Amino acid sequence: MTAGLVGTVTSYADGLLAALLAVGAGWGMYAVRQRRRATAAVRGRVRFELVPAETFDAAEQEIDWFAGQLASVPVAAGSIPRRAAGTRIRLTCADGLMRFRLEGPARAASLLRMPGYEQVEVHDAEQARASGPLRVRFEGAPPLPVRGGAQ
Incomplete structure (x- = not known):
């Protein structure tokens, strides 16, 4: 019985080797394609800056809604590789x-741009950087000293 099995395997060895090589080459091409798609998606990520009003105080419902909004970003991004579909805070x-700042896939930019809180403005991060620093003062907390001793 063992001799018959060995004989059968050796008679099909060339075909099995060719099939194994074809599967390996197909997997390699798929991996390269996915890596290129992920690299392109990561390179095209969008960034937004959330700027709260002076009276900002988030309610629990707003926090839950914003968390759900962020959790749905990979779905809104569509069929891009999983490692490129995540949201970074x-x-x-x-x-x-x-x-x-929020960072996410460009395909989900409209979802990331939506204000998640009532008293928070969403700005493009590059525009926010160009317009200069945004100061937020909290009631009852003295401002931190600016470098150089000026207030």
């Missing part, structure tokens, strides 16, 4: 100014 602080 960046909180940065420079010179005492905190910035809240």
Whole structure:
């Protein structure tokens, strides 16, 4: 029985090797294509800056709605690779100014541009950077000193 199995495998060895090579080449081409699609999608991401009003105080419903909005970004982005479909939230602080930025796929730009909170404006991040720093003052908290000792 073992001899018959070995004989059958050796008689089909050339065909099996060719099929294995074809599957490997197909998988390799698919992987290269997906990588190129992901690279193009990451290169074309959009960035928005959320600027709250001085009286901004988010309600729990607004927070839940905004989280649901961000969770639906990969669906709105369509058929792009999963690693390029995610949303990134960046909180940065420079010179005492905190910035809240959203970054996501260009295909979902309209969803990211929608204001998630009632008292928050959404600006294009490049325009916000060009217009200069945006100051937000919180009630009851003194402003941080600006570098160089000026207020």
